Amino acid sequence: xxxxxxxxxxxxxxxxxxxxxxxxxxxxxxxxxxxxxxxxxxxxxxxxxxxxxxxxxxxxxxxxxxxxxxxxxxxxxxx
Amino acid sequence: xxxxxxxxxxxxxxxxxxxxxxxxxxxxxxxxxxxxxxxxxxxxxxxxxxxxxxxxxxxxxxxxxxxxxxxxxxxxxxxxxxxxxxxxxxxxxxxxxxxxxxxxxxxxxxxxxxxxxxxxxxxxxxxxxxxxxxxxxxxx
Numbered sequence: 001x002x003x004x005x006x007x008x009x010x011x012x013x014x015x016x017x018x019x020x021x022x023x024x025x026x027x028x029x030x031x032x033x034x035x036x037x038x039x040x041x042x043x044x045x046x047x048x049x050x051x052x053x054x055x056x057x058x059x060x061x062x063x064x065x066x067x068x069x070x071x072x073x074x075x076x077x078x079x
Numbered sequence: 080x081x082x083x084x085x086x087x088x089x090x091x092x093x094x095x096x097x098x099x100x101x102x103x104x105x106x107x108x109x110x111x112x113x114x115x116x117x118x119x120x121x122x123x124x125x126x127x128x129x130x131x132x133x134x135x136x137x138x139x140x141x142x143x144x145x146x147x148x149x150x151x152x153x154x155x156x157x158x159x160x161x162x163x164x165x166x167x168x169x170x171x172x173x174x175x176x177x178x179x180x181x182x183x184x185x186x187x188x189x190x191x192x193x194x195x196x197x198x199x200x201x202x203x204x205x206x207x208x209x210x211x212x213x214x215x216x217x218x219x
Contacts, residue, residue, distance in 0.1 A: 049111035053103070057119040062208060065126055069216050 005045060011038050023078045029067045036060040082131075089131035096124035100205075107197035108190045109183075114200025121201065122208025129209070134216060143213065146206040153203025160196050172196070 015035040022028040036059030043052035097120075104117035129137030164173035172192075175181055179191025187194070 050113060050116060053112055053116045054119060057116060057123055061123045062119065062126065065123075065130070066212070066215060069212070072216075 001045075005042075008038055008042050008045075012042070025071050025076055025078055026068065029064055029071070032067070033060045033064045036063070085131050089127055093124050093128055096127070097121055100124065100201075104197055104201040105187055105194070107201075108193040109185065109187070114197040115204055117197075118201035118204025119208065121205040122212075125205065125209040126212050129212065129216075134213065134218075137209075137213060141206075141209050141213075143210065146210045146213075149202055149206040150210060153199045153201075153206065156199040157196055157203075160192050160199070163192065 012035060015031055015038070018031050019028050019035065022031065036055060039059065040052045040056040043049075043055055100117045100120035102117075103112035103120060104114060107113035107117065125137070125141055128140060161172040165171060167173075167179075169176045174191045174193060181190060183189040
């Protein structure tokens with residue numbers, strides 16, 4: 001169980017760095033959604049199932065849709 | 080967006096998502112979840128419907144006049160429940176010390192004012208989410 005935690009936290013760190021490095025904003029949003037999903041699993045392992053439920057619905061679902069809606073109104077590539 | 084597969088899958092899946100959201104709202108006082116999580120899930124199902132069928136169909140399903148009224152009504156209902164706690168001899172939003180009974184394990188109809196407040200929060204969060212999304216993707 002401890003190794004699973006370590007793997008998930010390492011995945012979170014890699015995702016956070018990749019979001020900052022990616023020039024394609026749509027790709028960055030998808031990486032951010034995967035960050036939110038792994039964060040939801042971590043909340044579940046920390047025994048906070050209500051926070052996990054909210055994180056999966058808000059972080060992975062609605063935030064992604066709102067970001068993509070905003071990107072479709074502006075430009076896709078970061079300058 | 081005019082895709083047959085997306086439209087049919089949305090038609091099949093949307094009722095189940097909304098049923099799950101209603102389940103989470105109704106069981107807010109005896110299991111994980113509550114008004115915010117369930118309302119977010121219902122709002123996400125409405126956003127999915129708007130994404131699959133376009134903004135006009137979304138406006139037909141959840142018109143702005145209705146969602147804005149539900150949004151204001153949800154917080155008004157919450158404040159009214161808080162005042163009920165004051166009337167029955169406690170502080171704002173008091174439940175147990177105002178004389179209402181506590182929640183029982185597995186009973187949906189228990190815990191006095193808490194399920195009613197949770198329903199109000201769920202309605203407010205769902206309508207806020209769909210109003211925000213419609214306002215974001217609206218063409219000028």
